[in-house]
Amino acid sequence: MPPLFKKILNTIPRPLLIRLSIIGRPLIAFFLKGSMYTDPINGKSYKKFLPYGYEVVRENVLSPGTLSLERHRLFWLYLKNETSFFSEKIKVLHFAPEQAFYKNFRKMKNLDYTTTDLNSPIADVKADICDLPFQNNEFDFIICNHVLEHIPDDTKAMQEIYRVLAPGGIAILQVPYKADLQKTFEDDTITDPKERAKIFGQYDHVRVYGMDYFTKLEGIGFKVEAVDYTKKLTTTEVEKYRLPKGELIPVCRKLVS
Incomplete structure (x- = not known):
């Protein structure tokens, strides 16, 4: 997943990424519901966060609910x-x-x-x-x-x-x-x-x-x-x-x- 994630981040223009993330966010958040990690912005918890990064992909940092980073x-x-x-x-x-x-x-x-x-x-x-x-x-x-x-x-x-x-x-x-x-x-x-x-x-x-x-x-x-x-x-x-x-x-x- 990280190599594909990096390729997406580096090839899709940011305005389009913003639009796509608005559409896909609720579905991803639903499948990652859990209790291990909590996003203080929306108060919801997840079994894990998503990876994120351009050159170096950081694991477990992107909240699926708000798309917040660390x-x-x-x-x-x-x-x-x-x-x-x-x-x-x-x-x-x-x-x-x-x-x-x-x-x-x-x-x-x-x-x-x-x-x-x-x-x-x-x-x-x-x-x-x-x-x-x-x-x-x-x-x-x-x-x-x-x-x-x-x-x-x-x-x-x-x-x-x-x-x-x-x-x-x-x-x-x-x-x-x-x-x-x-x-x-x-x-x-x-x-x-x-x-x-x-x-x-x-x-x-x-x-x-x-x-x-x-x-x-x-x-x-x-x-x-x-x-x-x-x-x-x-x-x-x-x-x-x-x-x-x-x-x-x-x-x-x-x-x-």
């Missing part, structure tokens, strides 16, 4: 337990909206919720992250997870996110990073999809972030807290929810001047 479930738990996201009236901007969150956030009455992306079929606003059609200081909370590694000019994208974030607001800017890599590696001469997948981990990534990612965000103007939320959870919870132990969540705040 990072999505970690992010959800952090939002639910450590923020007022689910109760406070706030204006939210969500880049490249993940299916794991989209329906839940859309129906939350406390959120003024806008999604944006260049290609996603479920985005409200089709926009370039480097040239956003929004006013300065417009949003109280911004979600931009696993997007910046796709953007050639990530500095400009970060500056735009900072611009549209309101003073006192929060942006969660997750990216794939290597904890053992100090300096981010990028090379814009690498354009072949297979070579990008080999070097950057995915055919449409343009860099591998190192630990200097957090420093770069600070250089944009954010006050950054690298949160290891799995430290607040038990080993049993980390395994039951299938979370990425030790992964840092970049919680970025725009200070009130």
Whole structure:
């Protein structure tokens, strides 16, 4: 199954994958019902999760009910337990909206919720992250997870996110990073999809972030807290929810001047 899964991920355009997953998700979830692992996003349990990955296929990580991955479930738990996201009236901007969150956030009455992306079929606003059609200081909370590694000019994208974030607001800017890599590696001469997948981990990534990612965000103007939320959870919870132990969540705040 993993080789076929990898081939599908690397050949079918992402917008089409999104549409196909919407159709097939309920059937897959039904056949995998069980009690071994739980998705905290929908509260449902399964005998196993699905494999996922481009170059390296990770076993037992993709929830069949919400299509959440490890990072999505970690992010959800952090939002639910450590923020007022689910109760406070706030204006939210969500880049490249993940299916794991989209329906839940859309129906939350406390959120003024806008999604944006260049290609996603479920985005409200089709926009370039480097040239956003929004006013300065417009949003109280911004979600931009696993997007910046796709953007050639990530500095400009970060500056735009900072611009549209309101003073006192929060942006969660997750990216794939290597904890053992100090300096981010990028090379814009690498354009072949297979070579990008080999070097950057995915055919449409343009860099591998190192630990200097957090420093770069600070250089944009954010006050950054690298949160290891799995430290607040038990080993049993980390395994039951299938979370990425030790992964840092970049919680970025725009200070009130």
